[in-house]
Amino acid sequence: MRLDRFWMEYRDNRIAVVALVVALLMMAAALAAPWISPQDPYDLASLRLMDARKPPGHVNAEGTTYLLGTDAQGRDVLSAILHGLRLSIQISLIAGAIAFSLGATLGATAAFAGGRFESVIMRIVDLQLSFPAILLALVISAALGQGRWQMIAALVAAQYAYFARTTHGAAAAERSKDYVEAALSTPLPAWRVVMRHILPNCLPPLIVVGTVQVANAISLEATLSFLGLGLPVTEPSLGMLIANGFQYLLSGRYWISIYPGIALILLIVSINLVGDQVRDQFNPRLRR
Amino acid sequence: MSEATQLSSAPGIAVDGLEPVMSVRDLRTHFEQRHATLKAVDGVSFDLYAGETVGLVGESGSGKSVTGYSLLGLIDAPGRIVGGSVHLAGQQLVGLDAAGLRAVRGRQLAMIFQDPMATLNPVLTIGAQMQLALQAHGRIPEAQARARCVEVLRQVGIPDPERRLQAWPHQFSGGMRQRVAIAIALLHKPQVIVADEPTTALDVSIQAQILTEIHRLVQDSGTALLWISHDLATVAAIARRVLVMYAGRIVEEGPTRAVLHAPRHPYTAGLLGSLPQSSTPGQPLAQIPGSPPPLDALPAGCSFADRCPHAQARCREEAPPRVSDSDRAWRCHFPLHLADAEPRASGASGASGTR
Amino acid sequence: MKSDSAPIHLEARAVSRRFESPPGLSERVAGWFGTAPLPSVVRAVDLADLQVRRGEVLGLVGESGCGKSTLGRMMAGVLPPSAGEILLGGQPVMAPGPRGRKTTSRVQMIFQDPFASLDPRMRIGEALAEGPLAHGLVNAAGSAAYVAQWLQRVGLPAEAAQRYPHQFSGGQRQRIAIARALAMQPDTLICDEPVASLDVSIQAQVLNLFLELKADLSLTMVFISHHLGVVRHLCDRVAVMYLGRIVEVAPADALYAHPRHPYTRALLDSVPRLDLHSESDVIALPVPIQGELPSPLAPPPGCHFHLRCPQAQAQCRQDAPAVELVSAQHRVSCHRWREI
Numbered sequence: 001m002r003l004d005r006f007w008m009e010y011r012d013n014r015i016a017v018v019a020l021v022v023a024l025l026m027m028a029a030a031l032a033a034p035w036i037s038p039q040d041p042y043d044l045a046s047l048r049l050m051d052a053r054k055p056p057g058h059v060n061a062e063g064t065t066y067l068l069g070t071d072a073q074g075r076d077v078l079s080a081i082l083h084g085l086r087l088s089i090q091i092s093l094i095a096g097a098i099a100f101s102l103g104a105t106l107g108a109t110a111a112f113a114g115g116r117f118e119s120v121i122m123r124i125v126d127l128q129l130s131f132p133a134i135l136l137a138l139v140i141s142a143a144l145g146q147g148r149w150q151m152i153a154a155l156v157a158a159q160y161a162y163f164a165r166t167t168h169g170a171a172a173a174e175r176s177k178d179y180v181e182a183a184l185s186t187p188l189p190a191w192r193v194v195m196r197h198i199l200p201n202c203l204p205p206l207i208v209v210g211t212v213q214v215a216n217a218i219s220l221e222a223t224l225s226f227l228g229l230g231l232p233v234t235e236p237s238l239g240m241l242i243a244n245g246f247q248y249l250l251s252g253r254y255w256i257s258i259y260p261g262i263a264l265i266l267l268i269v270s271i272n273l274v275g276d277q278v279r280d281q282f283n284p285r286l287r288r
Numbered sequence: 289m290s291e292a293t294q295l296s297s298a299p300g301i302a303v304d305g306l307e308p309v310m311s312v313r314d315l316r317t318h319f320e321q322r323h324a325t326l327k328a329v330d331g332v333s334f335d336l337y338a339g340e341t342v343g344l345v346g347e348s349g350s351g352k353s354v355t356g357y358s359l360l361g362l363i364d365a366p367g368r369i370v371g372g373s374v375h376l377a378g379q380q381l382v383g384l385d386a387a388g389l390r391a392v393r394g395r396q397l398a399m400i401f402q403d404p405m406a407t408l409n410p411v412l413t414i415g416a417q418m419q420l421a422l423q424a425h426g427r428i429p430e431a432q433a434r435a436r437c438v439e440v441l442r443q444v445g446i447p448d449p450e451r452r453l454q455a456w457p458h459q460f461s462g463g464m465r466q467r468v469a470i471a472i473a474l475l476h477k478p479q480v481i482v483a484d485e486p487t488t489a490l491d492v493s494i495q496a497q498i499l500t501e502i503h504r505l506v507q508d509s510g511t512a513l514l515w516i517s518h519d520l521a522t523v524a525a526i527a528r529r530v531l532v533m534y535a536g537r538i539v540e541e542g543p544t545r546a547v548l549h550a551p552r553h554p555y556t557a558g559l560l561g562s563l564p565q566s567s568t569p570g571q572p573l574a575q576i577p578g579s580p581p582p583l584d585a586l587p588a589g590c591s592f593a594d595r596c597p598h599a600q601a602r603c604r605e606e607a608p609p610r611v612s613d614s615d616r617a618w619r620c621h622f623p624l625h626l627a628d629a630e631p632r633a634s635g636a637s638g639a640s641g642t643r
Numbered sequence: 644m645k646s647d648s649a650p651i652h653l654e655a656r657a658v659s660r661r662f663e664s665p666p667g668l669s670e671r672v673a674g675w676f677g678t679a680p681l682p683s684v685v686r687a688v689d690l691a692d693l694q695v696r697r698g699e700v701l702g703l704v705g706e707s708g709c710g711k712s713t714l715g716r717m718m719a720g721v722l723p724p725s726a727g728e729i730l731l732g733g734q735p736v737m738a739p740g741p742r743g744r745k746t747t748s749r750v751q752m753i754f755q756d757p758f759a760s761l762d763p764r765m766r767i768g769e770a771l772a773e774g775p776l777a778h779g780l781v782n783a784a785g786s787a788a789y790v791a792q793w794l795q796r797v798g799l800p801a802e803a804a805q806r807y808p809h810q811f812s813g814g815q816r817q818r819i820a821i822a823r824a825l826a827m828q829p830d831t832l833i834c835d836e837p838v839a840s841l842d843v844s845i846q847a848q849v850l851n852l853f854l855e856l857k858a859d860l861s862l863t864m865v866f867i868s869h870h871l872g873v874v875r876h877l878c879d880r881v882a883v884m885y886l887g888r889i890v891e892v893a894p895a896d897a898l899y900a901h902p903r904h905p906y907t908r909a910l911l912d913s914v915p916r917l918d919l920h921s922e923s924d925v926i927a928l929p930v931p932i933q934g935e936l937p938s939p940l941a942p943p944p945g946c947h948f949h950l951r952c953p954q955a956q957a958q959c960r961q962d963a964p965a966v967e968l969v970s971a972q973h974r975v976s977c978h979r980w981r982e983i
Contacts, residue, residue, distance in 0.1 A: 178760040182820075185721040186774040186827060187747045196773075200764045347842035461935055491706040492869060496913035496931035503928060518842065521872075525915040525928050548917070562847035564876035565917050569895065572854055573847040573876070579812060 009281055019273035026267050030085035037079035038064065042234065047074040053248070056255050069255035071244055077255060081263050084238040087231070088267075091148065092217035095155035099217075100210055102156065103163025104199060110164070111171035112194050118168075125164045133158040137220050141229045151230040155217050166209045170202035204282040211275035215268045222264055238264045308335035309479050309512045310359075310397075315372035315382075317351075317358045324584035328354040328367070330536035333610070336480055336512040341503070343527030343544065344516045347559075349580050351536040352516045356482045359514075360399050361389045377479060395425045398473035402485040404465035408457040414441075414468055415453030421472050440471040445501055463494035470502065474509070481506075482514045487522060499526055520563065524548060532556050535580055535591035542616030550625040552618040554596045590621070598622055652697040652863045653718060653736075653750070653831055658727035660688040660713050685939045687713040689887040690727070692966065695831075700857060700864040702878030702895065704871060704910075708939045709884040712835055715867045719833040720747040731831065748778055751824035755836035757816035761808040767794075767819055768804030774827050793822040797852060814845035818852065825856070831863045838873060846873070853877060871914050875899055880972070883907050886939060886947040888963075893973040903975040905952045905983065906932075946978065954983050 011017060029036065040046055051060045056069040056077075068077040110121040128136070137158040144150035174180060175198065183193045224230040225239025233240070238260045245256025313333045319326035329351045336342055346352040358369050361381060374381040377396055381389070393399075401407050409417055418437040422428060428436075434453070441449035444467040457465060466486060473481050483502070487495040503526050506513045517523050523530055523544065530547050532540040532555065540553040551557040560566060561574035578595040581587055587594070593603040600622065608619045662685040688710040695701045703711045716722040718729055720736040729736045734746045754760040762770055771793060772786040781789045791801035797818040808816055817837060824832060834853075838846040850873065856862060857877075868874050874881055875895055882892040883904065891904040902908045909932040916929070934951035937943055943950050949959040956979065964976045 178754040178756055179762045181721060182752065182754060182760050182823070183762070183773070185719055185747070185752050186777070187720070187744050188774065188777055192777070197762050197765075201762070203764075347844060461938075463935065491936060492871075492910065493706060493913050493932040493936065496915070496929040499915065500928050500931055519915075520843070521915040521917040524917050559843060562844050563917065564850070564872040567876070569876050570854070572851045575847045575851060576844040579814075579845075 006281060010277060013277050016273055016277035019270040019277075022266060023270040023274060026085060026263070026270070027089055029082060030089050033079075033082040033086040037076075037082040038067075039076040039079040041075045041080045041083055041236070049074050053253050053256070055253070056259075068259045069253075071241070071256045072248070077241075077259050080236060080241055081238070081260050084236055084241050084260060085263060085267070087235060087237040088218050088221055088239075088264075091151055091155070091221055091237070092214055095152045095159065095217050095221075096210060096214045098152070099156045099159040099213065100163050100206070103160035103165075104167045104202070104206060106160070107164040107167030107169075108171040108194050108199050108202065111168045111175055112190065112198065121164075122168060125161045125168070128161040129165060133216065133220060134223060137224055138227070138229065141224050146230060146232045148231065148235070151221060151224065154224070154230070155220060158220065159213050159217060162209055162213060163206065166205050167199075167202050170205050171198050174198050174201050208275060208279040208282060211278055212272060215271040215275065218264070218271070219268055306337060309338045309377065310336040311373075311375040312359070313373045313375075315355065315358060315374065316370045317354050317363055317367060318370045319367045321366060321584065326583040327536050327586060328583055329358060330586070331372070332533075332536075332538055333372075334531055334538065334541065336514060338479070338512055339507065339510040340529065341506055341513040341515055341527045343523030343530040344514060344533060345518065345520060345523050345530055346533035347518055347580070349535075349583065350533040351583075352518075352533045353484055355533070356399070356484045356514065356516050359480075359482055360393055360397060362399075391425070394421055394478070395476045396479050398476070398478040398481050400466075400469050400473050400481065400483040400486045403489050404462050404469055405489075407469045408465055410457050412457075413453065414455055414457065414460075418453070418468075418472055418475065422475050425476060436475065437471075440474050441468070443474065443505060444468070444471045445497075446471070461494075462490050463497060466490060466494075466498055467501065470498075470505070474505065474511075477509065478511060480512045480514065482516070484516045485518070486515075488517070488519070495522070502526070520548075520559065521565075532559075535586060536583060537591065537619060538610075538617075539592065539620070540616075540618045542618075546616060552616065552623040552625060553592075553620050554598055554624060555592050557624055558595075590619075598624075649696040649698050651694045652732060653695040653865070654730045655691055655693040655714065655718060656727050656730070658688060658691045658693075658714070658717060658724045658729060659686065660710070660717060660722065661686055661725045683940070686887050686942065687939065688717070688724075691884075691887075691889050693718075693882060693889060693892070695863055695865060697830075697863055698861050699879045700866055700877055702874035702881040703865060703867045703884065704869060704874050704881060705884035706869060706910075706936060708886065708936060710887040711867045711884050714884070715752070715833045715835050715865060718865060719750050719752040721752065744778075748774070748827055749829050750831040750833060751827050751829040753817075753820050753824050753832060753834045753837045755839050757813045757820060757840065758808075760820050761816055761823075763808055765807075766804065767806055767808065771804070771819075771823050771826050774823070778827070780826075780828060789826070793826045794819075796825065797822045798848075812845075814841055814848060817841065817849055821849075821852065821856075825860075829862070831865075833865045833867070835867045836869070837866075839868065839870065850877060871899075871911065883910070886937065886942045888947060888976065890948070890977070891973075891975045893969070893975075897970075897973055903969055903973070903980045904977050905954050906948045909951075909953075946976075954979055 048060065051066065051070050052072055052074040054066055054070045056067060058066050058069065060066065066076050068081070071077055071080065106121060110118040137154045140154040140157050141151065144153060180193060180197055183197050221230065221237060222239035222242070225237045226243045228243065231237055231240065241260040242257050245253070245260070248256050315329055315332045316327070317329040319328055332355055334342070344352045344355065354363070357363055359374055359381070361384065363369060369382050372382060376392065379392065381392065384392070415437060419433055422433050422436060437453060438449045441452060446452055446464065446467055460468065487498050490498065499522065502513070515523060515527055527544050530541065530544045531538050532547070532553065534555050540547060540551065540556050547556060548560065551560060558574070558576040562576060564573065567573055576595055581591050581594070587604070589604040589606055590599070590608050593599040596603065602621050606621070608621045610617055610619050664683045691714055703715065705711045713722065717724050718736065723737055731746055731750055735743070736746055736750060737743070738746060768787065768790045771790045772781070775781045775789060776783065776786060787804070790804050794801055794803050799815065799818055799822070803819070808819070811819065838849050841849060854877065857864065866874060866878055878895050880892065880894050881898045883890050883906065885906050891898065891902065891907050898907065899911065902911060912930040913932050914929060932951055937947070937950065945961045946959045946964050949955040952959065958978050962978070964978045966974050966976050967980065969975055969980070
């Protein structure tokens with residue numbers, strides 16, 4: 001079956017396999033954060049101010065080891081990273097899924113409908129694509145205020161355009177193919193043709209865009225949190241952790257910012273590498 | 289090998305007993321894939337003589353196009369010419385390095401491709417492309433080069449050639465573009481031209497024009513032409529000799545008329561029988577049952593055995609060797625019409641191929 | 644012949660189809676600066692009148708740009724005509740509403756490229772069952788058996804329903820496309836160059852299938868092709884098109900033996916014929932039609948063929964020829980058909 005073949009070729013690229021493993025491990029760890037993290041960083045009662053700003057490996061009075069040190073409030077950095085990862089991944093995946101559905105449906109419908117509808121929709125999409133995603137997310141986030149769903153809305157607004165454009169291109173190509181004409185001539189209703197024939201055939205480029213956009217969403221979210229927008233202080237994501245530790249970077253307490261930063265980079269890079277490999281495999285011209 | 293001596297000692301369709309302009313012996317081109325090797329061309333041998341047109345006929349997957357590309361060394365990885373020889377004017381082309389091949393291509397050996405839309409570079413004028421082709425084999429003074437370009441354009445029947453040199457490919461129709469492609473092939477007066485389905489992508493009426501043009505040009509210039517096609521009718525119109533290919537091997541060769549009247553190989557007979565022209569309108573066509581074997585899993589024995597109505601035990605065990613007589617050759621243990629060269633009755637004898 | 648007296652089943656009345664591309668923004672801006680926009684109206688089909696009787700196979704031949712595919716699509720109810728009407732059993736073939744859709748479903752189309760006419764992501768069984776399920780020809784419970792029946796009818800095993808198109812060869816895919824069309828239980832089939840992309844030996848298999856279906860299911864068929872030999876073999880009557888106009892319609896035998904239109908004659912002469920019984924060794928080249936195929940964007944005035952016609956005269960340059968009867972079944976559009 002096709003999945004087997006896909007995996008066999010994927011295996012050839014060792015870097016991509018490593019990246020996939022890393023990304024999956026991080027996501028698994030993030031998902032399991034409430035159970036595997038040594039400390040609950042959101043539980044203010046469990047924090048000990050005495051342990052604030054301790055370096056990695058420090059053992060406190062009760063014998064707990066802070067593997068990656070503590071931050072300004074005495075939070076275990078490792079636990080904070082795990083929970084932050086969890087939040088980042090949750091938000092990005094949800095935003096990505098919504099942006100995917102919205103954008104894909106919009107793009108496919110525009111390509112199928114043609115005419116003025118298509119022109120208007122795609123001009124709006126193009127307009128939006130000409131803005132940097134960060135700017136857009138910033139503006140919307142600032143307008144909507146803080147909160148998880150507000151953040152998701154900002155991310156969706158910033159990202160749906162990529163999906164719409166990709167789908168439009170693929171759907172326009174599929175629209176002129178014989179099997180679509182055959183379906184229409186049966187006759188089958190237009191919505192059915194779009195949903196059952198056109199959209200599934202647009203999946204390959206969409207999957208590629210989707211993979212990369214998840215990484216983009218994570219990075220966008222981190223940026224917004226770093227700047228203090230989006231999520232409230234009580235739900236620290238990776239961006240906020242980095243922001244919190246920023247002031248201590250030059251005074252030698254690097255671990256508060258650096259470790260969350262490394263976690264962020266690892267996640268984004270590994271997802272991007274997976275996305276690259278998927279894109280190359282889906283590109284028929286690169287096949288030997 | 290014994291096959292090689294058989295070929296060179298056989299008179300062939302000797303044009304007054306001359307040496308062939310190109311000799312191909314036991315050419316093998318394989319495509320290496322993950323789990324198997326595709327034997328696209330598996331031991332092909334033939335000669336080309338000056339001024340004659342030879343047709344290479346086969347269906348898709350027979351290896352005819354790969355043969356053509358192999359002659360010019362245009363096989364890219366994962367394909368590779370793994371054996372055999374191609375002699376052109378005393379030079380061995382197989383194994384020649386890139387520089388050597390470039391020196392031969394366009395000058396002594398030229399190719400015409402199937403799709404005239406893709407052959408010409410859309411961002412260069414016709415004149416520019418022809419100049420590039422001309423100057424690739426040595427600097428020629430500007431005026432002389434221009435004159436040569438105009439001359440070949442006139443030869444291929446393009447009206448007002450001086451002005452057309454400044455035209456762009458998109459201003460030409462499909463038939464015209466193919467003529468330009470032929471003109472480019474003729475620039476250096478090559479000894480051999482390989483044409484890979486040059487009229488397949490063209491309309492019927494243009495096809496006829498190109499056929500007549502090429503036929504005339506080849507006769508006038510004494511170039512040898514290898515015409516690769518799946519269309520027996522076109523080949524019959526233009527080629528004096530025909531080679532029939534199946535699953536990477538030449539299964540029959542000989543003068544076109546003789547092969548079409550009285551085919552020796554059951555595949556040729558089956559092919560002829562399945563043409564609409566071979567039966568009465570409204571009557572079922574004689575079919576060749578089944579489909580060609582996969583090129584990465586060729587059977588031991590004759591590749592056609594599974595589909596042949598005359599196949600016997602020996603056919604499945606032993607690959608038939610090339611057998612020749614006077615001007616014909618075939619690969620079959622039990623060839624048809626061996627005793628005579630009578631015209632074949634339509635549909636009756638030969639492969640019945642009933643469903 | 645047998646279908647002479649059969650009622651007219653599928654009819655095109657004065658059908659025309661124009662394709663226009665209105666000048667885009669950049670072209671209009673260029674217009675302000677003085678460049679005239681190029682004419683961009685293509686008369687793909689120009690006042691075509693065609694009747695197909697029930698149970699007959701009509702061949703539609705012509706070269707590229709002649710409009711046969713466009714006419715075929717209009718007859719299948721896929722493309723609306725710009726003018727005129729297409730009637731199937733008296734009903735318009737493309738009409739809104741449930742009755743209109745029912746009429747459209749009675750005409751099914753088979754496309755040229757077997758690699759593009761099947762959805763690569765759908766299993767064969769699903770693809771075949773989709774139309775019948777949507778139109779109530781079969782219910783979900785019976786669909787598997789229904790699909791199997793049609794697959795076997797075209798010579799494929801029932802297990803094929805589980806596989807994807809890419810697992811089949813070109814000839815097999817074309818059979819699947821035929822099965823898909825037949826599963827809608829049409830009374831009419833429009834076949835657009837169905838064997839053009841197939842090898843000769845596979846072509847024979849598919850043509851034999853068409854012959855069988857013609858006999859068993861009494862289908863009315865329109866067979867579009869540029870291959871005169873194939874058309875001759877399969878069709879009862881043949882219509883020849885050139886640059887959007889129908890130039891001649893006649894029973895197959897009459898057309899090939901006594902063509903009346905200069906284009907038909909020239910076309911027949913220009914096809915390389917495989918003469919398997921000739922004794923001569925002389926290479927018999929086909930006779931080409933002089934001149935180039937004009938662009939559909941700028942067809943010659945009067946009779947479209949006059950620039951390439953050896954018998955053209957002044958009248959041919961000015962007036963488009965009317966349809967005249969050679970005999971009851973044979974029509975031609977030429978000013979001079981009586982003299983030549």
